[in-house]
Amino acid sequence: MQFSDTFKSYITDTHTFITTFGDLMNDASKEKLKMAEEIKTKYLKNIELINESLVAIMEIINRSLSETTPEPPLAKIMSRTYELLESFAVNETTRLDLNLESLKIGRLTQVLKINLLNSVNYKNDSFFFTSCQLLTFMSDFNNTNDFKQFYFDSLLRIYNILALLSSVIKLVQDITVDIETLYFLQLYSANDDTEESLLDSSPQTLKVHETAIYTWDEKIIESKKNEDKYSASTLDTLIFRLLPSYGVNDDRVLYTFLYITCSRKNTANKMIDLLFTIFNVPESSKFYESKNVIQQQVLSILLKLLRCNHFLQDSLKDQTIRNYLGSISSVIKEEKILAEQVQLIEMELERQERYNVPVRNWGTWPPSKIPIFGELDPSEIILLYEPELIAHQLSLIEFEIYVKIRPMELINQAWNSKKLQTQARNVVDLIKRVNAVSFWVSTSIVLQNKVNKRARLLSTFINIAKQLQTLRNYNTLMGIVAGLNTSTISRLKNTWALLRTKDLETYNELNTLMNPAKSFVKLRSTMSECSSLSVLPYIGMYLSDLTFIDEGNPSHVNDPENPQGEKLINFDKDFMIYRAIEDLLKHQKYNELAKIQKMDVLWTFLFELPVLNGEELFKLSLDREPRESEIRKPVN
Known part of the structure; x- marks a missing residue:
């Protein structure tokens, strides 16, 4: 065989x-x-x-x-x-x-x-x-x-x-x-064939709420300008805030609306209708003079919506949008900028219909670049390399997962839902990676039956963690600190007793930094003081924030002027969610971790971390240092 x-x-x-x-x-x-x-x-x-x-x-x-x-x-x-x-x-x-x-x-x-x-x-x-x-x-x-x-x-x-x-x-x-x-x-x-019944060869009729501000009533529009841009409101008013007629455009408001608000059921589809309603500025309106600016903004919003929102039905994407683009073709021909925007929208529609197969991280089999280590076990391989090199390769592996996370993965607590996890694959993979690193640390240490070997590995992992702190890779750092804090490892008194004072001081310092008490107050403070974007944030902290915001705030609130009427979208909640997501993902660009050179041999052994489960690890821990064992006291 x-x-x-x-x-x-x-x-x-x-x-x-x-x-x-x-x-x-x-x-x-x-x-x-x-x-x-x-x-x-x-x-x-x-x-x-x-x-x-x-x-x-x-x-x-x-x-x-x-x-x-x-x-x-x-x-x-x-x-x-x-x-x-x-x-x-x-x-x-x-x-x-x-x-x-x-x-x-x-x-x-x-x-x-x-x-x-x-x-x-x-x-x-x-x-x-x-x-x-x-x-x-x-x-x-x-x-x-x-x-x-x-x-x-x-x-x-x-x-x-x-x-x-x-x-x-x-x-x-x-x-x-x-x-x-x-x-x-x-x-x-x-x-x-459910979608085929929705398709129609002619443009669909728009059904906009009777009180929609896009009757272009100047008094209503002026009154809307006095509203706070983050306050709760109806869908059409929220869209109005994205337009030049409201004032200076705020990208954070725009992307909050596109990523978060439009993720609600049918909201993105209703927005398509409203956008094309806005596009046709009536000649009787005082805003007709600035219609070109309004139309450019409408098409710009539509393009960004397509790029960042995945909650559109195909019938609306392929039929409604294309039909409306066709219906405004006469207007587009007269304006070069509008024509270019429409071309970008059409290209985006085509791009989304294609799929590019991902590149393999491996070549031929068996891998020619990976030498056989013979009798060496994984822990001995770890000891062959400097902690700095190991920290770099661990950071590269996790950064490649982190950089693929998209905002839609962080909406509606998708990572916590079995039915929604498929749309949060990268988030789930990064969570699993933190857990795998934690169990890898525990497994590597307790597999050693000699206390001196366990102590040497314990010291090595502390030094790897210190290097991760230097790299500002807090995600992998949490995995190692968590692994060292498991009962499997923390109870090994004889092993810990052999550590140098310097290693113990480093361990205590890292423990303080990653302590979850008071909502990770020390970690947040450290990150806020750092001006560099070269950070790999601990994802668990941000997922806790998103869960707290989502569960602690209603998605809709009563209209104070009409408590019995239509409920308003709680845009302040959406903005809080967007800020948390923005804070988590802002390190994806201009990050020095992306420049780390891959070391094929070491990267290969760190890419997949075989581990034992918690119960097995604790039994091994008890076998290595039974409960009744005590550190032998020196004789006076």
């Missing part, structure tokens, strides 16, 4: 699925759909081969331990691994729980497909690099033809392989769920 060939087949076929589905999104023909189905079937067969390989590895581990009784923590981990393999072998394919109502919004469905394809691509990269580590430990086996005589001669090696097996199983299961969901979405799109 050649493990390398099995993993290669799985990786390449998964990537073929990604490219095929990417083509299918651009050309949803029956032939392409049939091809995708065939590739999915082949993918599922590959899972069976992966399972056989993993079972074979467990046989080797059992044979290696046949003459000894495994220590209790190892026996527990092996038992869990067999349970995972058993559920893996059943191969009950499931898909993500989706909000089917939202699938009627064709543009959002397209976004979900893109997110899922990117997710499969990212996880396939993770599988690739996990396989690299696994094959490193299996290197001796790859050089022998006698499978039944092969065994592992190191207990530490077995622990690491079991952690890697768990990662492989989890990755394959997650990829399979994503693929099944993608396939469901494609079939749903192909069979759903």
Whole structure:
């Protein structure tokens, strides 16, 4: 049995699925759909081969331990691994729980497909690099033809392989769920005819509220100018605040409206109607003289809406917008600037209908740039490199996730909802990464059965954390600090007793910085004093802020002048949400972390972090330093 060939087949076929589905999104023909189905079937067969390989590895581990009784923590981990393999072998394919109502919004469905394809691509990269580590430990086996005589001669090696097996199983299961969901979405799109009934070859009739200010009543417009731009109001009044007739344009108000307010059900679609109503300034209005400026602003808002908002129905995007653009063609021909704006809108509509397959983070198999480390376990590999280099590679990996986060992922607490998580893939991936780093720290330390080795690793992680603080990478820093604060590690008194005073002082300093007390008051203060944009913020702090704002403020409020009338949009809440999102994402541009050079070997071993779960780690911790153990006091 050649493990390398099995993993290669799985990786390449998964990537073929990604490219095929990417083509299918651009050309949803029956032939392409049939091809995708065939590739999915082949993918599922590959899972069976992966399972056989993993079972074979467990046989080797059992044979290696046949003459000894495994220590209790190892026996527990092996038992869990067999349970995972058993559920893996059943191969009950499931898909993500989706909000089917939202699938009627064709543009959002397209976004979900893109997110899922990117997710499969990212996880396939993770599988690739996990396989690299696994094959490193299996290197001796790859050089022998006698499978039944092969065994592992190191207990530490077995622990690491079991952690890697768990990662492989989890990755394959997650990829399979994503693929099944993608396939469901494609079939749903192909069979759903609900949108066809909405299409009409003629421009749709606008239905604007009777009290809409776009009757161009000058008295109403003047009165609206006295309102605070962040105050609660109706939809048409909020749109009015975006126009030159209100006063100086405020980009923060504009993007609050486009990203946050328009994410509410049907709001973006109503806005399309209102914008085209505004475009036709009546000759009787005193604003007719500045109609060109108003029209340019309307088209500018429409373009920005298309670029940042995914809550538009396809019928409105493809039909209404194109029809209205056609209806104003005579006006456009006379104005060069308007014609250029319309061209940009049409290009944006076309761009959104295309999908570009993501670039692979890996090349050939097996990877030529990744050397075999032989007997070295992951913790020893960490000790081979300077903490500064490790901190740089960890920062690069997480920055590449952070920079892909879009505002729509941070709306409506999507990261907390099973039905909405597909639209917050990058946020979810960054949350998982923080947790993975935390468990990686704990796993690396407690796998060592010698106290001196544990203390050396503990010191190394503290120094890596200090380097992360220097880089202002607070997200990965939180992962390491959290890992060191787990009960699994904090209870190892004998290990902590061997640390130098300098390391303990550094640890206490970092603990203070990342302390969540008083809503991360120390971290907020430190970040506010920093003028540099080269920061990787701790995402958990901002998600807490967004949750607090969302749950602590109503989305609509009563009109104080007409309490029994139509409720007003609470724009102040929307603005608070936008400011929190803006604060989180402002470091995506002009960030020095993007200039870090990738070190292929180290980056590969840090990209996917195989870990044991909390229960297994605590059992190992108790095995390393039982509760009754005490530090031997010096004799006077």
